Amino acid sequence: MKGIIFTEFLELVEEKFGLEMVDKIINQSSLDSDGIYTSVGTYEFSEMLQLISHLSANTDIAVDDLLMVYAEHLFKALIKAHPNLVEHYKDPMNLLASIENHIHVEVQKIYPDAQLPTFELEERTDTKMVMVYKSDKALYMLGKGLMLETFKLFNVSASVEFEKLNEAGTEVRFFINKA
Ligand code: HEM
Structure with a gap:
């Protein structure tokens, strides 16, 4: 890590x-x-x-609550360290839909030994997105927190719900709805 x-x-x-x-x-x-x-x-x-x-x-x-608080701090630090990765996004849904094929791709170039999660986009409309998180680290609560921070950055309200696809939480389906 x-x-x-x-x-x-x-x-x-x-x-x-x-x-x-x-x-x-x-x-x-x-x-x-x-x-x-x-x-x-x-x-x-x-x-x-x-x-x-x-x-x-x-x-x-609880660890989950600590991860949510940590996500708030980490998101600010990540965008401060790498402003160029996010500055051209005008919409939080676009940003989130681009983690897998843009943001984390660039992150991997900057830190070749980074072990990043995958986010597979299953559904996408103007107001709704369904994404599947996969990572051995099972940091899905950090993921949830980072998603909420993304919406906060653009002053857009949204809800982020999830269902664990396995007990360990290494596969989790997220339901993101713009309010
Ligand atoms: C500018 C934006 C972002 C940057 C620069 C960035 C960068 C990173 C870096 C450096 C790591 C650590 C990898 C390692 O330790 O090997 C990481 C992990 C992670 N990122 Fe991102 N990230 C960004 C945005 C996001 C967003 C918006 C999400 C929310 C969906 C996200 C979800 C995660 C998760 C859940 C992890 C934890 C590792 C895991 O679960 O396997 N990231 N990211």
Whole structure:
């Protein structure tokens, strides 16, 4: 998993819960990186799982809720780091429909070792979209949060619902409806 995901996560933890919490979750985890991340480095995904589950245990906030909050912070950081990838979009539905064949394609060029999810577009109208998320990481709540942030960026209201296609959540169907 790319370092930017870790550096932004720890920045948010510091902002919301303080530096002591950052130290605490790093110390509670067994990390090959020793908790030292650079945005362009690549680290084991298991490190993220440990950090977030310790944060959840220490704060009594469900991992899913933490992922939704994290998505808000991460989206802003991603578009700040890569403004050229999103600036020509005028509509959130177009942006979301283009993750698979444009945005994440470019991301893969920038970070060749990135392991990105896939989003297969099943249906698309002016107001509705159905997309299937697939990733071994099962970060579909992060995906849901990033979708909602995309709508916020354009000041458009929308709802994002999903159904898990398997227990693990490595395949999830999203139903996106513009209000
Ligand atoms: C400018 C926009 C975006 C950029 C630059 C970007 C970039 C990235 C990067 C660098 C990663 C980490 C990959 C790794 O660690 O190997 C990632 C993961 C991810 N991205 Fe994007 N992304 C963008 C927009 C979005 C949007 C709008 C969605 C929402 C559907 C999305 C969904 C995800 C998910 C769910 C992951 C987690 C990895 C997984 O589930 O396998 N991304 N993205």
